Amino acid sequence: xxxxxxxxxxxxxxxxxxxxxxxxxxxxxxxxxxxxxxxxxxxxxxxxxxxxxxxxxxxxxxxxxxxxxxxxxxxxxxxxxxxxxxxxxxxxxxxxxxxxxxxxxxxxxxxxxxxxxxxxxxxxxxxxxxxxxxxxxxxxxxxxxxxxxxxxxxxxxxxxxxxxxxxxxxxxxxxxxxxxxxxxxxxxxxxxxxxxxxxxxxxxxxxxxxxxxxxxxxxxxxxxxxxxxxxxxxxxxxxxxxxxxxxxxxxxxxxxxxxxxxxxxxxxxxxxxxxxxxxxxxxxxxxxxxxxxxxxxxxxxxxxxxxxxxxxxxxxxxxxxxxxxxxxxxxxxxxxxxxxxxxxxxxxxxxxxxxxxxxxxxxxxxxxxxxxxxxxxx
Amino acid sequence: xxxxxxxxxxxxxxxxxxxxxxxxxxxxxxxxxxxxxxxxxxxxxxxxxxxxxxxxxxxxxxxxxxxxxxxxxxxxxxxxxxxxxxxxxxxxxxxxxxxxxxxxxxxxxxxxxxxxxxxxxxxxxxxxxxxxxxxxxxxxxxxxxxxxxxxxxxxxxxxxxxxxxxxxxxxxxxxxxxxxxxxxxxxxxxxxxxxxxxxxxxxxxxxxxxxxxxxxxx
Ligand SMILES: Nc1ncnc2c1ncn2[C@@H]1O[C@H](COP(=O)(O)OP(=O)(O)OP(=O)(O)O)[C@@H](O)[C@H]1O
Ligand SMILES: [Mg+2]
Numbered sequence: 001x002x003x004x005x006x007x008x009x010x011x012x013x014x015x016x017x018x019x020x021x022x023x024x025x026x027x028x029x030x031x032x033x034x035x036x037x038x039x040x041x042x043x044x045x046x047x048x049x050x051x052x053x054x055x056x057x058x059x060x061x062x063x064x065x066x067x068x069x070x071x072x073x074x075x076x077x078x079x080x081x082x083x084x085x086x087x088x089x090x091x092x093x094x095x096x097x098x099x100x101x102x103x104x105x106x107x108x109x110x111x112x113x114x115x116x117x118x119x120x121x122x123x124x125x126x127x128x129x130x131x132x133x134x135x136x137x138x139x140x141x142x143x144x145x146x147x148x149x150x151x152x153x154x155x156x157x158x159x160x161x162x163x164x165x166x167x168x169x170x171x172x173x174x175x176x177x178x179x180x181x182x183x184x185x186x187x188x189x190x191x192x193x194x195x196x197x198x199x200x201x202x203x204x205x206x207x208x209x210x211x212x213x214x215x216x217x218x219x220x221x222x223x224x225x226x227x228x229x230x231x232x233x234x235x236x237x238x239x240x241x242x243x244x245x246x247x248x249x250x251x252x253x254x255x256x257x258x259x260x261x262x263x264x265x266x267x268x269x270x271x272x273x274x275x276x277x278x279x280x281x282x283x284x285x286x287x288x289x290x291x292x293x294x295x296x297x298x299x300x301x302x303x304x305x306x307x308x309x310x311x312x313x314x315x316x317x318x319x320x321x322x323x324x325x326x327x328x329x330x331x332x333x334x335x336x337x338x339x340x341x342x343x344x345x346x347x348x349x350x351x352x353x354x355x356x357x358x359x360x361x362x363x364x365x366x367x368x369x370x371x372x373x374x375x376x377x378x
Numbered sequence: 379x380x381x382x383x384x385x386x387x388x389x390x391x392x393x394x395x396x397x398x399x400x401x402x403x404x405x406x407x408x409x410x411x412x413x414x415x416x417x418x419x420x421x422x423x424x425x426x427x428x429x430x431x432x433x434x435x436x437x438x439x440x441x442x443x444x445x446x447x448x449x450x451x452x453x454x455x456x457x458x459x460x461x462x463x464x465x466x467x468x469x470x471x472x473x474x475x476x477x478x479x480x481x482x483x484x485x486x487x488x489x490x491x492x493x494x495x496x497x498x499x500x501x502x503x504x505x506x507x508x509x510x511x512x513x514x515x516x517x518x519x520x521x522x523x524x525x526x527x528x529x530x531x532x533x534x535x536x537x538x539x540x541x542x543x544x545x546x547x548x549x550x551x552x553x554x555x556x557x558x559x560x561x562x563x564x565x566x567x568x569x570x571x572x573x574x575x576x577x578x579x580x581x582x583x584x585x586x587x588x589x590x591x592x593x594x595x596x
Contacts, residue, residue, distance in 0.1 A: 075503035086498030133593030
């Protein structure tokens with residue numbers, strides 16, 4: 001959807017704010033640009049709608065070189081949201097949102113419908129807000145209108161420069177959530193500038209880290225966190241980020257891969273001795289192929305040992321179960337639902353690959369935390 | 379002369395000259411309206427030009443400022459060799475006189491429109507002309523109107539001097555009163571001029587409020 005090919009920006013005074021930038025953004029992708037102040041995020045963004053002309057290289061949007069396009073046409077097909085919001089103070093909310101559709105010559109009825117639809121989408125009741133003026137809205141409400149205005153003519157591409165940067169933390173989080181929900185529904189291509197790493201991780205499909213006008217790393221949040229390129233990126237992300245974001249840690253990192261298992265055909269005596277050996281009070285039952293069948297506990301075994309022939313008879317479902325793709329966060333949530341204080345992890349064939357226990361969770365997370373503490377200190 | 383006899387004089391003069399006074403008021407309004415009207419057209423245009431082309435700012439505002447530093451009587455005097463006497467030179471002088479507040483306020487009004495509003499507008503694909511007419515001028519309107527009001531009030535006063543070069547208006551009474559040492563006549567010219575200034579300011583203020591978009595009112 002958007003392709004940068006060796007794009008640079010050199011100002012008249014000779015300052016190069018963006019240096020040979022090359023990357024591509026897929027249709028429907030949410031790309032976050034992040035980096036320290038002055039690293040060229042805004043410049044990069046504004047070069048796309050030509051508010052800042054680039055001086056070298058080519059930028060294509062939807063396969064077309066932007067330099068060869070009519071600039072007004074180009075901009076009308078790209079949504080644009082800025083931190084300062086920039087609503088037109090002399091227009092009502094309705095008129096603000098209607099602007100681009102009106103410029104594009106939509107008919108009145110269609111515009112009116114669209115405005116109403118958009119106000120609903122961004123969580124503002126049209127009956128209350130359509131006729132108000134921007135100054136009669138709170139900051140959060142104004143930026144909702146800013147987002148609605150950018151989406152008005154249904155552009156494929158939306159550029160956002162720190163759109164939630166000026167809002168208080170609670171409102172910001174609310175708008176982030178709502179915007180993610182919209183994005184799930186509409187799958188626009190979004191390029192989003194922020195200097196807030198938490199926001200980047202939360203929102204981005206991929207994150208581009210810029211420094212001094214250069215692209216240092218462009219990766220998914222998971223890969224950035226687990227494999228930051230050495231030096232600046234690592235430092236910029238902050239090691240303790242992982243700890244704050246257990247959803248980024250795969251469940252495989254917090255599970256034990258040698259769970260104590262038993263075949264359901266075994267005798268209860270055999271099971272009890274196996275438990276002693278493994279210092280555990282539960283065994284996971286698996287078939288010959290290693291597929292998970294259920295769970296037996298020492299408590300049940302003691303009560304029923306005399307009565308049964310094989311452990312299969314008192315085996316219980318091993319819920320909850322996690323798939324291999326789950327995250328440490330899922331494990332944290334589910335562990336409290338688990339009757340036995342453990343969660344089996346199975347692959348797509350249902351084969352048991354490991355087990356998460358309160359102990360394994362604690363050991364791994366505490367270890368990471370210690371690492372992070374040490375990282376901050378050094 | 380005691381107060382009572384001044385009052386009697388005024389009543390007497392009014393009885394004698396009320397038709398003349400009515401004509402003078404109308405002539406006065408005409409001088410002001412025509413000169414300010416032209417000043418609005420030219421001043422707003424120059425104000426826009428100045429805000430567009432920064433290089434013009436110094437010369438244009440400097441010239442208009444200089445014109446305003448010339449004493450009004452002198453400016454009227456300068457008109458005589460150029461345009462003779464009567465209405466035309468007076469209107470030109472008054473026009474030159476009212477340019478500065480209008481140019482300056484138009485310029486200020488336009489450049490003080492929030493940058494983010496302009497950025498949003500051009501980022502959304504409005505052309506420069508659309509931005510000027512749909513965004514900048516409407517938002518600058520109250521400031522421009524303030525300039526127009528200033529010019530109008532100043533001009534009502536200055537226009538009394540236009541009688542000096544034969545343009546008529548309320549100044550006729552004042553000059554006549556001075557040359558004949560009749561305070562009553564001076565007052566018959568001066569009081570309506572002051573009232574006219576107040577009235578026009580009030581009317582323009584009302585107009586401004588009526589036309590200013592609701593979103594811009596405080
Ligand atoms: N007109 C200009 N002339 C010269 N240098 C400029 C100009 N505009 C911006 N710059 C420089 O370009 C660099 C990049 O600016 P940019 O606005 O893209 O930064 P940013 O990453 O968006 O920073 P921030 O997080 O503070 O918004 C800065 O160092 C800035 O000083
Ligand atoms: Mg910026």
